[in-house]
Amino acid sequence: MTEQNAIGVVGGLGPYAGSDLVTKIFDETRATSDQEHLPVALISFPAHVPDRSAYIADQSAPNPVLPLVEILRRLEQAGCSVAGMPCNTAHSPIIFEDILERLGRLGGSIHLLNMIEATAASVAEYAPDAKRIGIIATTATIECGLYADALGAVGLGAVNPDSNYQDDIVNPVIFDSEWGLKAMSNPPSAEARRRLLDAVEHLRDRGADAVILGCTELPLAVPENRIRDMPIIDSTRSLARALIRASHPERLRRR
Amino acid sequence: MTEQNAIGVVGGLGPYAGSDLVTKIFDETRATSDQEHLPVALISFPAHVPDRSAYIADQSAPNPVLPLVEILRRLEQAGCSVAGMPCNTAHSPIIFEDILERLGRLGGSIHLLNMIEATAASVAEYAPDAKRIGIIATTATIECGLYADALGAVGLGAVNPDSNYQDDIVNPVIFDSEWGLKAMSNPPSAEARRRLLDAVEHLRDRGADAVILGCTELPLAVPENRIRDMPIIDSTRSLARALIRASHPERLRRR
Numbered sequence: 335m336t337e338q339n340a341i342g343v344v345g346g347l348g349p350y351a352g353s354d355l356v357t358k359i360f361d362e363t364r365a366t367s368d369q370e371h372l373p374v375a376l377i378s379f380p381a382h383v384p385d386r387s388a389y390i391a392d393q394s395a396p397n398p399v400l401p402l403v404e405i406l407r408r409l410e411q412a413g414c415s416v417a418g419m420p421c422n423t424a425h426s427p428i429i430f431e432d433i434l435e436r437l438g439r440l441g442g443s444i445h446l447l448n449m450i451e452a453t454a455a456s457v458a459e460y461a462p463d464a465k466r467i468g469i470i471a472t473t474a475t476i477e478c479g480l481y482a483d484a485l486g487a488v489g490l491g492a493v494n495p496d497s498n499y500q501d502d503i504v505n506p507v508i509f510d511s512e513w514g515l516k517a518m519s520n521p522p523s524a525e526a527r528r529r530l531l532d533a534v535e536h537l538r539d540r541g542a543d544a545v546i547l548g549c550t551e552l553p554l555a556v557p558e559n560r561i562r563d564m565p566i567i568d569s570t571r572s573l574a575r576a577l578i579r580a581s582h583p584e585r586l587r588r589r
Numbered sequence: 590m591t592e593q594n595a596i597g598v599v600g601g602l603g604p605y606a607g608s609d610l611v612t613k614i615f616d617e618t619r620a621t622s623d624q625e626h627l628p629v630a631l632i633s634f635p636a637h638v639p640d641r642s643a644y645i646a647d648q649s650a651p652n653p654v655l656p657l658v659e660i661l662r663r664l665e666q667a668g669c670s671v672a673g674m675p676c677n678t679a680h681s682p683i684i685f686e687d688i689l690e691r692l693g694r695l696g697g698s699i700h701l702l703n704m705i706e707a708t709a710a711s712v713a714e715y716a717p718d719a720k721r722i723g724i725i726a727t728t729a730t731i732e733c734g735l736y737a738d739a740l741g742a743v744g745l746g747a748v749n750p751d752s753n754y755q756d757d758i759v760n761p762v763i764f765d766s767e768w769g770l771k772a773m774s775n776p777p778s779a780e781a782r783r784r785l786l787d788a789v790e791h792l793r794d795r796g797a798d799a800v801i802l803g804c805t806e807l808p809l810a811v812p813e814n815r816i817r818d819m820p821i822i823d824s825t826r827s828l829a830r831a832l833i834r835a836s837h838p839e840r841l842r843r844r
Contacts, residue, residue: 335637335659348623349615356608356631357775366772368603368635376611376631377667380623382590404590412632412663517621520612 337373341577342414342444344405345378347386347421350519351550351570352378355420358574362587372582375412377405386423387474387509398424399432406437410444416580417446418573420550422471425450426478445580452576453546453569454484459589460572461565464544468493468537470530471548473505481548493542495533503529503536508551515551522555534561592628596832597669597699599660600633602641602676605774606805606825607633610675613829617842627837630667632660641678642729642764653679654687661692665699671835672701673828675805677726680705681733700835707831708801708824709739714844715827716820719799723748723792725785726803728760736803748797750788758784758791763806770806777810789816 341359345352356376365371383405384396402424409417424430425448434446457464467490469481482492495504507530508515513523530552534545544565547553553568560566578586596614600607611631620626638660639651657679664672679685680703689701712719722745724736737747750759762785763770768778785807789800799820802808808823815821833841 335634335656337634337637340634345629346623346626349626349629350612353608353611353615356611356633357605360604360608361775366766368601368638368640368771371601371604371633371635373634373636374600374604374631375633376629378611378626378630379590379592379595379628379668380626381628382592383623385623401590408667412667413634511621516623520616 337413338415339581340373340375340412340414341581342406342409342417343374343376344402344409344417344419345376346380346383347419347424348516348519348551349378349380350554351420352376354550354554355418355570355574358571359577362571362574362578363585364587372578372585373413375409375414377408379405386421386429387472390423390426390428390474390478399429399436402433403436406444406446407440407442410442414444416577417444418449418577419446420449420570420573422449422475422480422548422550422569425480426474447573447576447580449569449573450480450484453548453567453572454481454488454490456572456575457488457490457544457567460567461544464565466491466493466541466543468540468542468545469548470504470533470545470552472508473500475548476500481546493537493540495536499536504533508549515554519551519554527555530556531561534564538564592668593670594836595628595630595667595669596836597661597664597672598629598631599657599664599672599674600631601635601638602674602679603771603774603806604633604635605809606675607631609805609809610673610825610829613826614832617826617829617833618840619842627833627840628668630664630669632663634660641676641684642727645678645681645683645729645733654684654691657688658691661699661701662695662697665697669699671832672699673704673832674701675704675825675828677704677730677735677803677805677824680735681729702828702831702835704824704828705735705739708803708822708827709736709743709745711827711830712743712745712799712822715822716799719820721746721748721796721798723795723797723800724803725759725788725800725807727763728755730803731755736801748792748795750791754791759788763804770809774806774809782810785811786816789819793819
């Protein structure tokens, strides 16, 4: 078996986001038998990867970069040529650039796609008329301007929640220790879903004409691709399609 | 990172059964943060693994054993100590015994659990009063008597569908090229679900007091754990619990 062009998934960030990305790679592949599906490998070792938000807030906290690089190397050994990391927060430059630099120094050949750029590029596919894109994400992702920069690079504007709304309403959807999505993903809590639907309206009021779910836990609670006519763009699905396009473009399902 | 006790999943048989097993391992783990979830690796290389039913029916057809052994070795390299193969048909002795023998000869340390035995053992947990257990599975699984043997070993009886019913109604649920679960898993077709609900009643009429979904595609169409008071035992979930019990017993969620 000489598989060298498999798709790698850096899981564990959180665990359900990893299995969700794997499933969406299958969903977005044109296949009518087992054998026509694409080669995929997942490594989900969450205990080895410290919290990304905590490290961004305070760099004396445990650093997730080295274990992420090690996981990418194991994916490469398993036969992967491309990889995705279904965690928006892990794409903040202090983590993501460091991963790329260390991978380069180690001479690996695996190509780690940028989920934020893949999602920004997918707006043209999912919401071709949209100009101002609302962002629902962790406070860490919002504050480092990840989506604002990536959307700006493709000529689009970002609309963030009001900062109190972000801290009091959105961030707990992910991190609340009782009903947040990291604590309770399958099924997600009614409270998490209620707040997300409210956040879509909050962003609509602020002028958004499409919304990116910019944290991979969020589609677990809001799987719809439209809410009251607002296009909802799932960053995990955008990454799934980018991984197929980068490795097996002929097998990408048409939209 | 010195992970050596991860749970390996041999995916691709079919692809959705692999991601379903990964998700069920997470579901069956006691955890309230990313970091508390267990280490899991999945390798899903379906193009490398020929059809199991075809090989069982005719051993001049392509043999899936060598690629399955190679996948298990890659899982071991990635840090796995135990592994599961979410494909009931691949547990027929002509495949499964050959895998175990070749793994042993290669001196690997990864422990491949037997999904059929794990599922038979789980009847005591899910349906403690049941004595006669209906089986819904591929014709290949039924004909080699996999579940009849494993249930017999724990003092239970197996109830198979009538053989015409098996060939005409059940087997196409998995293999029909238009609406079968291998062709159309997410979401599954209404026809697949309708036939499975009918098969539960067929087995009830034949005396079953619980039913094993003995093909890993089936829970995708019938996720319920009871149908009209009949306990439905999902072999994928039974395997998920057995993998946790074998590697991290203290983290197994209570039933």
